[in-house]
Amino acid sequence: MSDTLAAPPAHAVNSPLIARVAVPSPLRRSFDYLLPTELMAEYPDLQPGVRLRVPFGSRELTAVLLELDSRSDVEINKLKAVTRILDSTPLIPAHLLKLWLWAARYYQHPVGDALHTLMPAGLRGTAMAKTKRRASDSKSLVSDSSQPAEAARQLNTEQQIACEQINKSHGRYQGFLLDGVTGSGKTEIYLQAIAHTRAQGKQALVLVPEISLTPQTLARFRERFKEPIAVMHSGLTPRQRLNAWLAAASGEAGIIIGTRSAVFTPMASPGLIVIDEEHDGSFKQQDGFRYSARDLAVMRASTENIPIVLGSATPSLESLHNAATGRYQRLRLLQRAGEAMLPEFRLVDTQAGDLEQGFSRALLNSMQEHIKSGKQVLVFINRRGFAPVLQCRDCGWTAECKYCDARLTLHKSPPHLCCHHCERRQPVTQSCPSCGGKAMQAIGLGTERSEAFLQNYFPDTRVIRVDRDATRRKDDLDRLLNEVQSGEPCILVGTQMLAKGHHFPNVTLVAVLDADSGLFSADFRGQEFMAQLLMQVAGRAGRAETRGEVLIQTQHATHLSLQTLIHHGYHALAEQLLQERRQTDMPPITYMASLRAEAIKPEAPLAFLMQARNLIQQYCRDHQLEGRILVNGPLPAPMEKRANRFRQQLHLRAWQRQDLQQLLSEVCTQLELLPSQRQVRWSVDVDPQDMI
Numbered sequence: 001m002s003d004t005l006a007a008p009p010a011h012a013v014n015s016p017l018i019a020r021v022a023v024p025s026p027l028r029r030s031f032d033y034l035l036p037t038e039l040m041a042e043y044p045d046l047q048p049g050v051r052l053r054v055p056f057g058s059r060e061l062t063a064v065l066l067e068l069d070s071r072s073d074v075e076i077n078k079l080k081a082v083t084r085i086l087d088s089t090p091l092i093p094a095h096l097l098k099l100w101l102w103a104a105r106y107y108q109h110p111v112g113d114a115l116h117t118l119m120p121a122g123l124r125g126t127a128m129a130k131t132k133r134r135a136s137d138s139k140s141l142v143s144d145s146s147q148p149a150e151a152a153r154q155l156n157t158e159q160q161i162a163c164e165q166i167n168k169s170h171g172r173y174q175g176f177l178l179d180g181v182t183g184s185g186k187t188e189i190y191l192q193a194i195a196h197t198r199a200q201g202k203q204a205l206v207l208v209p210e211i212s213l214t215p216q217t218l219a220r221f222r223e224r225f226k227e228p229i230a231v232m233h234s235g236l237t238p239r240q241r242l243n244a245w246l247a248a249a250s251g252e253a254g255i256i257i258g259t260r261s262a263v264f265t266p267m268a269s270p271g272l273i274v275i276d277e278e279h280d281g282s283f284k285q286q287d288g289f290r291y292s293a294r295d296l297a298v299m300r301a302s303t304e305n306i307p308i309v310l311g312s313a314t315p316s317l318e319s320l321h322n323a324a325t326g327r328y329q330r331l332r333l334l335q336r337a338g339e340a341m342l343p344e345f346r347l348v349d350t351q352a353g354d355l356e357q358g359f360s361r362a363l364l365n366s367m368q369e370h371i372k373s374g375k376q377v378l379v380f381i382n383r384r385g386f387a388p389v390l391q392c393r394d395c396g397w398t399a400e401c402k403y404c405d406a407r408l409t410l411h412k413s414p415p416h417l418c419c420h421h422c423e424r425r426q427p428v429t430q431s432c433p434s435c436g437g438k439a440m441q442a443i444g445l446g447t448e449r450s451e452a453f454l455q456n457y458f459p460d461t462r463v464i465r466v467d468r469d470a471t472r473r474k475d476d477l478d479r480l481l482n483e484v485q486s487g488e489p490c491i492l493v494g495t496q497m498l499a500k501g502h503h504f505p506n507v508t509l510v511a512v513l514d515a516d517s518g519l520f521s522a523d524f525r526g527q528e529f530m531a532q533l534l535m536q537v538a539g540r541a542g543r544a545e546t547r548g549e550v551l552i553q554t555q556h557a558t559h560l561s562l563q564t565l566i567h568h569g570y571h572a573l574a575e576q577l578l579q580e581r582r583q584t585d586m587p588p589i590t591y592m593a594s595l596r597a598e599a600i601k602p603e604a605p606l607a608f609l610m611q612a613r614n615l616i617q618q619y620c621r622d623h624q625l626e627g628r629i630l631v632n633g634p635l636p637a638p639m640e641k642r643a644n645r646f647r648q649q650l651h652l653r654a655w656q657r658q659d660l661q662q663l664l665s666e667v668c669t670q671l672e673l674l675p676s677q678r679q680v681r682w683s684v685d686v687d688p689q690d691m692i
């Protein structure tokens with residue numbers, strides 16, 4: 001068999017057919033192979049998007065056909081031959097293939113490596129694309145016909161206008177920013193717009209930020225739609241994922257709900273895309289293929305010619321800017337749906353001291369009142385563990401991570417010290433390694449410490465802690481949330497796990513223990529993130545008929561951003577922040593890309609990025625781009641040492657996306673050839689979410 005498949009000598013064929021393919025490899029290029037005539041005869045209608053087996057080094061790999069060509073830059077007799085064709089029809093539809101190629105280029109990621117994001121694990125080998133259902137697959141393909149479908153709600157006027165606009169754009173591209181306060185009925189609009197899409201026989205793709213959010217959202221979809229819904233997230237087994245993928249590709253599933261990577265789910269007849277909580281950072285992949293599912297979804301909607309709805313109570317400055325410049329149509333919902341009212345905000349100045357374990361008297365009194373009247377209280381602390389600092393009272397020594405520029409967090413159950421940046425753990429130091437003293441003290445507050453304090457202060461009230469440590473096992477979160485849903489008076493203490501999406505009808509007081517870290521962040525997006533988080537947490541209050549209250553503790557009660565947020569709302573602050581970005585030429589006014597390098601040797605990343613900077617400046621001179629591209633750095637990362645590596649960054653900004661794109665494609669290819677690149681780990685992040 002093997003000799004018939006060997007590459008024919010170049011003179012033997014007039015116009016040899018070349019298959020240009022993507023192979024799973026870290027190289028930023030495609031590869032050419034010969035297509036033997038036998039295979040061509042067997043598959044005369046070969047289309048891009050089918051999988052092929054090709055020899056690669058000493059192995060054989062599954063590749064994806066990108067295009068057919070009659071010419072190659074490589075000499076024909078040097079080309080190896082395709083050994084097998086795995087699919088008779090494209091597994092990846094043409095429009096998705098285009099999106100993926102575009103994404104690999106835009107995010108400067110090796111095209112073959114990006115394959116892993118696109119294709120379910122089950123299809124990366126030689127397996128045929130067939131569904132094999134088992135009972136456990138009900139997780140990835142759900143449909144609930146045990147009860148009749150829940151009826152759609154009568155929309156209020158604002159909702160009705162929004163819904164009509166979306167439905168009107170059926171069959172053509174239009175971006176919508178559905179900008180509505182928490183509880184204003186955005187989800188109801190998604191449901192009705194999807195119902196409209198389904199009535200036209202088209203499919204809808206819904207992207208949600210977190211896995212923990214999926215069950216609740218999913219439940220609402222299941223009650224409304226009595227048809228198969230494909231669910232895509234990282235918690236599925238490869239087979240469940242594959243089945244959901246195939247059900248979407250075949251059209252069997254009319255609705256697909258998933259997290260970030262679900263943006264690459266094929267659809268037989270796409271009709272609508274919805275992104276819930278579009279501002280959420282989890283839509284941006286932070287390592288490897290650093291794509292933004294939100295931005296790609298917009299791209300996808302425009303190539304597939306369908307509408308897309310980006311929903312949020314706290315839209316990103318990017319999306320607000322896009323709405324202001326007319327790229328998106330903005331749909332506003334200013335009222336809460338049904339009877340619920342927006343909560344009332346109050347700042348508590350903690351400058352004066354008078355804190356008990358981080359809780360002000362005003363806050364404790366307020367908590368007391370809400371609990372007494374049978375309500376629930378949510379306390380938000382953005383730090384897990386017992387205390388962020390363990391210090392020697394005698395000499396001031398603090399426990400620090402050997403591998404990061406960071407302190408170790410003290411945990412009590414079980415007792416240990418842990419670095420939240422590299423996850424390194426060590427036993428708790430009983431005596432000071434510096435002076436030998438025994439007076440070690442915990443400074444600052446984490447969720448564990450607040451839980452202990454509150455349980456002691458309110459002995460008759462149930463205190464429920466929700467953070468990563470308390471929800472390690474599979475069903476922990478569900479169990480804790482169910483307890484809250486029961487409505488009994490309780491105090492919920494938790495991290496941002498509590499901020500997102502959950503519906504707690506009986507929570508009437510939300511307390512933010514410390515709003516200050518976001519105010520002085522090293523990240524230019526710090527204040528935007530802080531404002532979004534505060535509003536999201538606040539959105540948990542008073543979702544039923546009782547008006548909620550939000551108490552925010554701060555040492556900077558007069559800070560302009562906090563004042564604006566509290567008195568004039570998120571959008572006023574967003575406008576203020578956009579103005580600052582305009583003055584400083586920061587995104588979304590400019591487009592940004594960061595080059596990052598890290599190494600165990602502190603000098604290596606700096607040396608590499610200095611060379612990168614020189615290449616970039618040379619490119620700018622050669623292409624008359626000076627003044628159109630701004631270069632900052634190399635600079636140490638805000639946390640320079642992390643997980644035992646020293647990290648440097650170089651930031652690029654441009655007013656035109658294209659300028660940046662062309663520069664990056666050229667420079668990345670050159671960087672791969674530099675000898676110094678072997679001394680570092682480096683990466684490019686296009687449209688980075690954070691600077692940390």
Ligand code: ADP
Pocket residue numbers: 153154155156159180181182183184185186187188189337338
């Ligand atoms: P959001 O997604 O904006 O947070 P939801 O769609 O979850 O808002 O709506 C909040 C609550 O209001 C839900 O309990 C929902 O069932 C209810 N709701 C939404 N729209 C209406 C409506 N038109 N009439 C009555 N209740 C509604």
Ligand code: ZN
Pocket residue numbers: 392393394395396397432433434435436437
């Ligand atoms: Zn000491």
Ligand code: ZN
Pocket residue numbers: 401402403404406419420421422423424643
């Ligand atoms: Zn560490």
